[in-house]
Amino acid sequence: MSSDLQGFELPLRLLLGFRVLIDELHEELARQGHPRMRPMHGFVFQAIMRAGGRYGTTAADLGRALGVSKQAAGKTIDMLEGLGYLRPGHDPGDARRKTYTLTPHAHDALERSEQIFEDLRDQWAETIGEDRLRAMVEDLRKVTPPDAFRLDTPQWFNAP
Amino acid sequence: MSSDLQGFELPLRLLLGFRVLIDELHEELARQGHPRMRPMHGFVFQAIMRAGGRYGTTAADLGRALGVSKQAAGKTIDMLEGLGYLRPGHDPGDARRKTYTLTPHAHDALERSEQIFEDLRDQWAETIGEDRLRAMVEDLRKVTPPDAFRLDTPQWFNAP
DNA sequence: CTAGTATGGACAAGATGGTTGTCTATATAG
DNA sequence: CTATATAGACAACCATCTTGTCCATACTAG
Secondary structure, three states: OOHHHHHHHHHHHHHHHHHHHHHHHHHHHHHOOOOOOOOOHHHHHHHHHHHOEOOEEOHHHHHHHHOOOHHHHHHHHHHHHHOOOEEEEEEOOEEEEEEEEEOHHHHHHHHHHHHHHHHHHHHHHHHHOHHHHHHHHHHHHHHOOOOOOOOOOOOOOOOO | OOHHHHHHHHHHHHHHHHHHHHHHHHHHHHHOOOOOOOOOHHHHHHHHHHHOEOOEEOHHHHHHHHOOOHHHHHHHHHHHHHOOOEEEEEEOOEEEEEEEEEOHHHHHHHHHHHHHHHHHHHHHHHHHOHHHHHHHHHHHHHHOOOOOOOOOOOOOOOOO
């Protein structure tokens, strides 16, 4: 980055760091049988695991978890179901709820993501040192909200 | 963040760190007379300053600099011109080029952004320590591309 | 000088991914 | 039993970026 960015360097490096990890994750995921996974799908899977109830997660649940409308969440669910990552079900105690749970294919994607992130983390540790990397994450925890799972609008940096 | 994210923590914290800075920047910018500035406009201003020629930057220049189509860049330019951040001009040596340069209002926004980022940086330094913060940026420099000004598609984490 | 090629800008159409609003069916609280 | 809240389906709309086409201007090789 050229010298004239000065004050912009901290945010920019954070964004670039994120991009580097995410881009490499998805290159590798594509090689490992998940070519259609998109950058946010891993987060969506996590949200689906945690947001729902006993019998799975509904579009409304997911929308609340991700901070988007239930309609937007519904479209994401349709796509993921089409890709074989979600399986529909129902809640025997509430006939309104159309639930979804992760398929084995989705669990495979999550496990591979974990492994790939771990490998990338190890590469970073080799470059900057394990202690420094640990310090970085620890420090970031101190300056970011503790439980920010919602990213609020996924297009937040384009949003009006 | 709950414990089960494990490997996702590094990328997530990087993204959250970026969001925290950008959100606070724009809250403060709004207070300081720039309520319509959007998260990427600061980067666009930087790109406009550096991407063009002697007489300013064209939509095609900007598109190349940002990694988007010239049409998309043109729409961004239209919006920024409408907000009073860009002034049209022309290149006396090339009648095809419709150039744009930053207005004083845009320079004001850039200066205020610099100042606000500096203040936010100081807050972080107070929380985690000046040395640790410096180490963080230094380390991120080592693991990110040196001159990545292009963010390639601005919607990269939604892109197909 | 001229012919061919490259580039800037305008315009239109389409994809994507989000929004709000409305409707019906089911649940739940009083 | 009635009133209210919520799930889901459907439709309309909006924003942003894309591709493709077209014309005017510039550049380069002969």
